[in-house]
Amino acid sequence: MKLKKAELKAFLNEKVELYNRPDFIKSDPIQIPHQFTLKEDIEIAGFLAATIAWGNRKSIINNANKMMNLLDHAPYQFITQHQDSDLERLETFVHRTFNGLDFIQFIKSLQHIYAQHQGLEAVFKAHVEKDSIQRSIHEFKNCFFEIPHLKRTQKHISDPLKNSAAKRINMFLRWMVRADNTGVDFGIWTSISPAVLSCPLDVHSGNVARKLGLLKRKQNDGKALAELDKALRKLDPTDPVKYDFALFGLGVFENF
Template sequence: MDAKVLQYNRPDFIESDPIQIPHLFSKKEDIEISGFLTATIAWGNRKSIINNSKKMMTFMEYSPYEFVMNHQEQDLEALLPFVHRTFNGIDFITFIKGLQHIYKSHQGLESVFSKNNEKHSLQSSIHHFKKVFFEIEHLPRTQKHVSDPLKNSAAKRINMYLRWMVRNDNTGVDFGIWKNISPSQLSCPLDVHSGNVARKLGLLKRKQNDAKALQELDNSLRKLDSEDPVKYDFALFGLGVFEGF
């Protein structure tokens, strides 16, 4: 597992991964907003995820923080044609408004995710974030695009996003720009690939990829490295996607 982390936790990993989108930016707020939006649509074909994430950045003229904070109504109307699977233009507009609310009223994304966390888990923090994010007026359908671990979701995309923001891997892949959360609190982004590999390695027994499975996998990975358990996401993902383990 440690050898596979070294193999995949390298800068060339960025070339084929959605994390390349926030790597287009240097300003903290641009990185965290572009990363959040990219992670939100990170399901399905990876090439499609990357292409549609770039479209989102184009709509925002590659200045996501500026767009979130200072957009006009006509700027939002221009987002209506956007679609990625079930995430459509209305959802995109709602997310822009939700992000503006987070920055104007709650000191930004890091501040919100830093609240309500536990010693070895950020799942309550994710639940808290979802409540704050949707304090704005929104259609009920849009809520499905932010998972809630306290409703038994593995919350794969948000856990992946938190890995990007919190974990400093010293190789230039994960950003490590959030200092108020420890990498030891992170959870592995659990999906079909990482789940299947984890089961074959005896790290996970539960068959469903849900919140209970995530807790079981977290416990296994923390035994391997209590300070940086989600570094093994690279090993599980690489073995599953690139090696067909």
């Protein structure tokens, strides 16, 4: 399907409007952070939900809700004030290859980030480049694992500088940074510009992007993400990742 740039932009903008609305929340893991009002609760709940966002969406949402139950529905308070004995109950958690030991490691690393680095937003903000947030993700991973940790847990945070598309973290960053006036994305991280965000690239968005001529590369990796970023920034340099709603909606809901 080859559309002229103006036609493609109009087509995608129409799809963004169709899917970027509150109805979208109930079928998406973004519903987890929407349970909270405190900034820190929203970002921690969002980060944990995004971390396990692969596989069946229903099971992602169920398991992310289990995570919130285990954290007493007060993630920030749990992370900053828990005792070691409180962590034992997390051992039972499992979502695919992310298990209770990984969960406990995540709690300890998040505690370290809020105690020593002024929280998640500050860590991501520190390394933003003028047209990309991918180095920030790499540096965030270093920061996350600078305390003693299980080696197995490292695989649950992707590294774009190792050619990963880092889909889940890019999705989380969209949730936090992008202010969309429709009540879907939060826009609570005002120190980072939406212009530097990258589209969460997965099977669905990748296939749709290829059909629309936005992406040529076959693999959904870091190089493909850079190519897609370039194409989406041409369509909207200030808010390129709004097109995630269009690509995802076309792929998942319309089997485009």
